[in-house]
Amino acid sequence: MKPLGFLGVGLMGTPMALNLLAADIPMLVWNRSPGKVSELVAAGATAAATPAEVFAACETVIMMLATPDAIDAVLQPYSSAFAKMVGGKLVISTGTASPVYSARLAQAIERAGGRYVEAPVSGSKQQAQDKQLVAMVAGSPADVAEARGILQPICRETFDCGAIPGGLTMKLAVNHFMIVMVSGLAEAFHFADAAGLDPAAFRDVLDATPMASSVSRVKAGKLASRDWTPQATTADVLKNIKLIDDAISQVGATSPLLHACFDLFDEIVSAGESGADMAAVASVFDARRLREKVGA
Numbered sequence: 001m002k003p004l005g006f007l008g009v010g011l012m013g014t015p016m017a018l019n020l021l022a023a024d025i026p027m028l029v030w031n032r033s034p035g036k037v038s039e040l041v042a043a044g045a046t047a048a049a050t051p052a053e054v055f056a057a058c059e060t061v062i063m064m065l066a067t068p069d070a071i072d073a074v075l076q077p078y079s080s081a082f083a084k085m086v087g088g089k090l091v092i093s094t095g096t097a098s099p100v101y102s103a104r105l106a107q108a109i110e111r112a113g114g115r116y117v118e119a120p121v122s123g124s125k126q127q128a129q130d131k132q133l134v135a136m137v138a139g140s141p142a143d144v145a146e147a148r149g150i151l152q153p154i155c156r157e158t159f160d161c162g163a164i165p166g167g168l169t170m171k172l173a174v175n176h177f178m179i180v181m182v183s184g185l186a187e188a189f190h191f192a193d194a195a196g197l198d199p200a201a202f203r204d205v206l207d208a209t210p211m212a213s214s215v216s217r218v219k220a221g222k223l224a225s226r227d228w229t230p231q232a233t234t235a236d237v238l239k240n241i242k243l244i245d246d247a248i249s250q251v252g253a254t255s256p257l258l259h260a261c262f263d264l265f266d267e268i269v270s271a272g273e274s275g276a277d278m279a280a281v282a283s284v285f286d287a288r289r290l291r292e293k294v295g296a
Contacts, residue, residue, distance in 0.1 A: 003028045004150070005058035007051055007074055008095070009036050011230065012121070013064035015128035016094070016154045018043055023153035028054050032070075051075070052085055060090040060150060067239070068101045077108045087113035092147050094119050094135070098243055099165030099172070100250070106139075106164045115140070117147040118167030121155065122174050124231035126218065132156045136174070138167030172244045176258060179237055179244075182219050182278055183261045189223040190285035199224040219279045228276040235274035237281075238265040 003026040006017045014036070021027055021043045029040050030048040037047045048054045051074045054061055065071045071093070076082055086109050093102070093116070102118055109116040117139035127133050135151050135158040137144050148158045161167045185206075192202040203224040207217055222228070241262045248255045267284050268276070 001026060002059050003046065003057060005048075005054040005061035006030075006040075006045075006064070007054060007061060008032075008064040008066070008070070009040060010064070010066070011125050011233075012094075012128050014039060015125060016062075016064060016121075016133070017045065019128075019131050019154045021045055025153070028057050030054050052081070055085045055089055058089070060092065060146075062150070063091065063093045063095065065093075065095050066236075067095075068097050071095075071097065071105065075105075077105065082108070083112035090115045090117065090143060090146065092117045092119050092150065094121050094151075096120050096171055096175070096240060096243065097168060099168045099247055102165045102168050115143050116164070117143050118161075118164050119147055119151060119158075120168055120171035122171060122178075124218070126231055127156075127214075128154070135159070136161045136167040136170040138162055138164045138170075169247060172240070172247050175240045176244050176255070178215060179241060179261050179265075179278075180257045181215065183264055183281060185216060185219055186223060186279060186282040187285060189220075189282055190289070194289065222277060222279040223282055226282075228273075228280040230275060230277045232278050233275050234265055234268050234278055234280060237278045238262070238269050238274075241265060 004020060006013065006027055006029045009017055009029055009031045017027060017029060017040050021040065027045040028048050029037050029045045030051055031037050037045070041047050063071065065074060075086065091109055091114060106116040117137060119135045119137045121133040121135050123133040131154055133155045135155045137147055137158050138161045139147070144160055151158055161170045189199060189202065193199060203220040206212060206220050241258060244258060245255065245262070264281050264284050268281055273280055
Protein backbone atom coordinates (compact mmCIF):
# COMPACT_ATOMS: atom_id res chain seq x y z
CA MET A 1 0.00 0.00 0.00
CA LYS A 2 1.50 3.31 -1.08
CA PRO A 3 1.60 5.99 1.61
CA LEU A 4 -0.71 8.99 1.63
CA GLY A 5 1.13 12.29 1.26
CA PHE A 6 0.38 15.22 3.56
CA LEU A 7 1.82 18.71 3.03
CA GLY A 8 1.40 21.34 5.74
CA VAL A 9 1.10 20.22 9.37
CA GLY A 10 0.30 23.39 11.24
CA LEU A 11 -2.58 24.21 13.59
CA MET A 12 -5.13 22.24 11.55
CA GLY A 13 -2.92 19.91 9.52
CA THR A 14 -1.38 18.15 12.51
CA PRO A 15 -4.63 16.85 14.09
CA MET A 16 -5.98 15.96 10.63
CA ALA A 17 -2.86 13.93 9.83
CA LEU A 18 -2.89 12.30 13.28
CA ASN A 19 -6.45 11.06 12.70
CA LEU A 20 -5.46 9.59 9.34
CA LEU A 21 -2.55 7.81 11.02
CA ALA A 22 -4.93 6.52 13.70
CA ALA A 23 -6.92 4.92 10.86
CA ASP A 24 -3.79 2.87 9.99
CA ILE A 25 -3.06 4.85 6.83
CA PRO A 26 0.69 4.96 6.09
CA MET A 27 1.76 8.54 5.60
CA LEU A 28 4.64 10.60 4.24
CA VAL A 29 4.56 14.14 5.65
CA TRP A 30 6.31 17.40 4.88
CA ASN A 31 6.22 20.83 6.45
CA ARG A 32 8.13 24.01 5.69
CA SER A 33 9.23 24.11 9.36
CA PRO A 34 10.64 20.57 9.78
CA GLY A 35 10.31 20.54 13.56
CA LYS A 36 6.53 20.48 13.32
CA VAL A 37 6.51 16.95 11.90
CA SER A 38 8.00 15.40 15.06
CA GLU A 39 4.61 14.61 16.64
CA LEU A 40 3.50 12.86 13.46
CA VAL A 41 6.73 10.90 13.16
CA ALA A 42 6.25 9.75 16.76
CA ALA A 43 2.76 8.57 15.74
CA GLY A 44 4.13 6.52 12.84
CA ALA A 45 4.49 8.88 9.89
CA THR A 46 7.62 9.21 7.79
CA ALA A 47 9.10 12.68 7.29
CA ALA A 48 10.03 13.81 3.79
CA ALA A 49 12.78 16.31 3.03
CA THR A 50 10.92 17.96 0.14
CA PRO A 51 7.43 18.12 -1.41
CA ALA A 52 8.88 16.45 -4.52
CA GLU A 53 9.81 13.44 -2.38
CA VAL A 54 6.20 13.20 -1.20
CA PHE A 55 4.81 13.29 -4.74
CA ALA A 56 7.35 10.75 -5.97
CA ALA A 57 6.27 8.22 -3.33
CA CYS A 58 2.53 8.87 -3.13
CA GLU A 59 -0.40 8.56 -5.52
CA THR A 60 -2.57 10.90 -3.44
CA VAL A 61 -1.37 14.05 -1.68
CA ILE A 62 -3.41 16.15 0.75
CA MET A 63 -2.41 19.80 1.08
CA MET A 64 -3.29 21.90 4.15
CA LEU A 65 -1.43 25.05 3.09
CA ALA A 66 -2.41 28.52 4.28
CA THR A 67 -2.24 30.69 1.17
CA PRO A 68 -1.94 30.57 -2.62
CA ASP A 69 1.64 31.80 -2.23
CA ALA A 70 2.38 28.80 -0.01
CA ILE A 71 0.77 26.43 -2.54
CA ASP A 72 2.75 27.98 -5.40
CA ALA A 73 5.98 27.72 -3.40
CA VAL A 74 5.33 24.01 -2.86
CA LEU A 75 3.99 23.02 -6.29
CA GLN A 76 5.92 25.53 -8.40
CA PRO A 77 3.23 25.42 -11.12
CA TYR A 78 5.27 27.57 -13.51
CA SER A 79 8.38 25.41 -13.32
CA SER A 80 9.51 22.63 -15.63
CA ALA A 81 9.33 20.18 -12.70
CA PHE A 82 5.61 20.73 -12.10
CA ALA A 83 4.25 18.23 -14.63
CA LYS A 84 6.64 15.52 -13.48
CA MET A 85 5.60 16.10 -9.87
CA VAL A 86 1.80 16.16 -10.22
CA GLY A 87 1.29 14.02 -13.32
CA GLY A 88 -0.78 10.95 -12.51
CA LYS A 89 -1.40 12.13 -8.93
CA LEU A 90 -4.58 13.08 -7.06
CA VAL A 91 -4.08 16.40 -5.25
CA ILE A 92 -6.62 17.20 -2.52
CA SER A 93 -6.49 20.77 -1.19
CA THR A 94 -8.16 21.20 2.22
CA GLY A 95 -7.14 24.79 2.91
CA THR A 96 -8.99 28.01 2.09
CA ALA A 97 -8.01 29.99 -0.99
CA SER A 98 -9.63 32.19 -3.61
CA PRO A 99 -12.09 30.34 -5.88
CA VAL A 100 -10.47 32.06 -8.87
CA TYR A 101 -7.03 30.84 -7.82
CA SER A 102 -8.31 27.31 -7.21
CA ALA A 103 -9.90 27.14 -10.66
CA ARG A 104 -6.59 28.16 -12.25
CA LEU A 105 -4.69 25.59 -10.17
CA ALA A 106 -7.14 22.89 -11.21
CA GLN A 107 -6.55 23.70 -14.89
CA ALA A 108 -2.78 23.64 -14.42
CA ILE A 109 -2.83 20.27 -12.65
CA GLU A 110 -5.16 18.75 -15.23
CA ARG A 111 -2.97 20.01 -18.11
CA ALA A 112 -0.02 18.33 -16.38
CA GLY A 113 -1.87 15.01 -16.30
CA GLY A 114 -2.91 15.15 -12.65
CA ARG A 115 -6.25 15.30 -10.87
CA TYR A 116 -7.38 17.98 -8.43
CA VAL A 117 -10.11 18.10 -5.79
CA GLU A 118 -11.12 21.04 -3.64
CA ALA A 119 -11.94 19.89 -0.12
CA PRO A 120 -11.84 22.91 2.20
CA VAL A 121 -12.84 21.97 5.72
CA SER A 122 -14.99 23.87 8.19
CA GLY A 123 -14.04 23.63 11.85
CA SER A 124 -11.39 24.65 14.33
CA LYS A 125 -8.43 22.82 15.81
CA GLN A 126 -10.77 21.18 18.34
CA GLN A 127 -13.09 19.87 15.63
CA ALA A 128 -10.04 18.59 13.74
CA GLN A 129 -8.90 16.69 16.84
CA ASP A 130 -12.40 15.26 17.38
CA LYS A 131 -12.88 14.15 13.73
CA GLN A 132 -15.76 16.61 13.46
CA LEU A 133 -14.66 18.60 10.41
CA VAL A 134 -17.09 19.25 7.56
CA ALA A 135 -15.57 19.06 4.07
CA MET A 136 -16.99 20.79 1.00
CA VAL A 137 -15.72 18.77 -1.92
CA ALA A 138 -15.63 19.77 -5.60
CA GLY A 139 -14.17 18.24 -8.74
CA SER A 140 -15.01 15.48 -11.19
CA PRO A 141 -17.54 12.95 -9.78
CA ALA A 142 -15.00 10.10 -9.79
CA ASP A 143 -12.31 12.17 -8.09
CA VAL A 144 -14.78 13.53 -5.53
CA ALA A 145 -15.91 10.01 -4.66
CA GLU A 146 -12.30 8.94 -4.13
CA ALA A 147 -11.48 12.01 -2.05
CA ARG A 148 -14.51 11.55 0.18
CA GLY A 149 -13.34 8.06 1.06
CA ILE A 150 -9.85 9.32 1.89
CA LEU A 151 -11.19 12.13 4.07
CA GLN A 152 -13.61 9.91 6.00
CA PRO A 153 -11.29 9.42 9.03
CA ILE A 154 -11.08 13.18 9.65
CA CYS A 155 -14.56 14.45 8.78
CA ARG A 156 -17.97 14.14 10.36
CA GLU A 157 -19.58 14.94 7.01
CA THR A 158 -18.56 15.66 3.45
CA PHE A 159 -20.72 17.52 0.95
CA ASP A 160 -20.49 17.30 -2.83
CA CYS A 161 -20.39 20.88 -4.12
CA GLY A 162 -20.23 20.14 -7.83
CA ALA A 163 -17.56 21.44 -10.14
CA ILE A 164 -14.55 23.50 -9.08
CA PRO A 165 -14.63 26.11 -7.52
CA GLY A 166 -17.92 25.11 -5.87
CA GLY A 167 -16.19 23.77 -2.75
CA LEU A 168 -14.31 26.95 -1.97
CA THR A 169 -17.27 29.17 -2.81
CA MET A 170 -19.36 27.16 -0.34
CA LYS A 171 -16.61 27.37 2.29
CA LEU A 172 -16.40 31.15 1.97
CA ALA A 173 -20.17 31.47 2.35
CA VAL A 174 -19.99 29.31 5.51
CA ASN A 175 -17.10 31.38 6.86
CA HIS A 176 -19.03 34.57 6.13
CA PHE A 177 -21.77 33.45 8.50
CA MET A 178 -19.33 32.23 11.15
CA ILE A 179 -17.32 35.48 11.20
CA VAL A 180 -20.41 37.67 11.49
CA MET A 181 -21.86 35.38 14.19
CA VAL A 182 -18.73 35.35 16.38
CA SER A 183 -18.28 39.11 15.98
CA GLY A 184 -21.89 39.60 17.12
CA LEU A 185 -21.32 37.28 20.06
CA ALA A 186 -18.25 39.28 21.12
CA GLU A 187 -20.24 42.50 20.89
CA ALA A 188 -23.00 41.00 23.03
CA PHE A 189 -20.47 40.00 25.69
CA HIS A 190 -19.11 43.54 25.60
CA PHE A 191 -22.61 44.90 26.23
CA ALA A 192 -23.23 42.40 29.04
CA ASP A 193 -19.94 43.35 30.69
CA ALA A 194 -20.67 47.07 30.43
CA ALA A 195 -24.08 46.44 32.00
CA GLY A 196 -22.50 44.62 34.93
CA LEU A 197 -23.76 41.14 34.10
CA ASP A 198 -21.78 38.10 35.26
CA PRO A 199 -20.11 36.80 32.06
CA ALA A 200 -20.39 33.16 33.19
CA ALA A 201 -24.11 33.61 33.84
CA PHE A 202 -24.55 35.26 30.44
CA ARG A 203 -22.72 32.33 28.83
CA ASP A 204 -25.00 29.83 30.58
CA VAL A 205 -28.15 31.66 29.47
CA LEU A 206 -26.93 31.83 25.87
CA ASP A 207 -26.11 28.12 25.92
CA ALA A 208 -29.73 27.38 26.85
CA THR A 209 -31.27 29.48 24.09
CA PRO A 210 -32.29 28.38 20.58
CA MET A 211 -29.38 30.43 19.17
CA ALA A 212 -26.76 28.18 20.75
CA SER A 213 -24.49 26.07 18.55
CA SER A 214 -21.24 24.18 18.99
CA VAL A 215 -19.35 27.28 17.80
CA SER A 216 -21.24 29.71 20.04
CA ARG A 217 -20.71 27.47 23.05
CA VAL A 218 -16.95 27.26 22.51
CA LYS A 219 -16.56 30.96 21.76
CA ALA A 220 -18.86 32.01 24.61
CA GLY A 221 -16.70 29.97 26.96
CA LYS A 222 -13.63 31.79 25.69
CA LEU A 223 -15.30 35.18 26.00
CA ALA A 224 -16.50 34.46 29.53
CA SER A 225 -13.00 33.46 30.67
CA ARG A 226 -11.04 35.82 28.35
CA ASP A 227 -9.14 32.82 27.00
CA TRP A 228 -7.54 33.74 23.68
CA THR A 229 -5.68 30.44 23.12
CA PRO A 230 -6.02 30.06 19.35
CA GLN A 231 -8.37 27.71 17.57
CA ALA A 232 -8.80 30.06 14.60
CA THR A 233 -6.54 33.10 14.77
CA THR A 234 -7.50 36.71 14.13
CA ALA A 235 -4.99 36.81 11.26
CA ASP A 236 -6.67 33.81 9.61
CA VAL A 237 -10.06 35.46 10.03
CA LEU A 238 -8.82 38.68 8.44
CA LYS A 239 -7.42 36.66 5.53
CA ASN A 240 -10.78 34.95 5.13
CA ILE A 241 -12.66 38.25 5.22
CA LYS A 242 -10.56 39.49 2.32
CA LEU A 243 -11.18 36.29 0.36
CA ILE A 244 -14.91 36.48 1.02
CA ASP A 245 -15.04 40.15 0.04
CA ASP A 246 -13.26 39.40 -3.25
CA ALA A 247 -15.67 36.53 -3.99
CA ILE A 248 -18.66 38.72 -3.15
CA SER A 249 -17.40 41.37 -5.56
CA GLN A 250 -17.09 38.70 -8.27
CA VAL A 251 -20.79 37.86 -8.04
CA GLY A 252 -22.10 41.38 -7.39
CA ALA A 253 -23.52 40.79 -3.90
CA THR A 254 -23.32 43.28 -1.00
CA SER A 255 -21.82 42.74 2.45
CA PRO A 256 -22.23 45.58 4.98
CA LEU A 257 -21.87 43.24 7.97
CA LEU A 258 -18.69 41.73 6.57
CA HIS A 259 -17.22 45.20 6.09
CA ALA A 260 -17.90 45.97 9.77
CA CYS A 261 -16.11 42.73 10.69
CA PHE A 262 -13.18 43.74 8.50
CA ASP A 263 -12.73 46.93 10.52
CA LEU A 264 -12.80 44.97 13.78
CA PHE A 265 -10.31 42.29 12.76
CA ASP A 266 -8.05 44.73 10.95
CA GLU A 267 -7.85 46.72 14.17
CA ILE A 268 -6.96 43.76 16.38
CA VAL A 269 -4.37 42.39 13.94
CA SER A 270 -2.84 45.87 13.64
CA ALA A 271 -2.65 45.97 17.44
CA GLY A 272 -0.32 42.95 17.40
CA GLU A 273 -2.84 40.22 18.30
CA SER A 274 -2.61 38.28 15.04
CA GLY A 275 -2.01 34.96 16.84
CA ALA A 276 -4.91 35.25 19.29
CA ASP A 277 -8.15 33.34 18.88
CA MET A 278 -10.83 35.14 16.89
CA ALA A 279 -12.86 35.60 20.10
CA ALA A 280 -10.21 38.14 21.13
CA VAL A 281 -11.97 40.59 18.82
CA ALA A 282 -13.89 41.42 22.02
CA SER A 283 -10.86 43.45 23.10
CA VAL A 284 -11.50 45.84 20.19
CA PHE A 285 -14.87 46.75 21.70
CA ASP A 286 -13.17 47.29 25.07
CA ALA A 287 -10.50 49.52 23.51
CA ARG A 288 -13.10 51.58 21.64
CA ARG A 289 -15.14 52.03 24.81
CA LEU A 290 -12.03 53.22 26.65
CA ARG A 291 -11.17 55.65 23.87
CA GLU A 292 -14.67 57.05 23.98
CA LYS A 293 -14.43 57.55 27.76
CA VAL A 294 -11.07 59.29 27.42
CA GLY A 295 -12.43 61.44 24.61
CA ALA A 296 -15.39 62.43 26.73
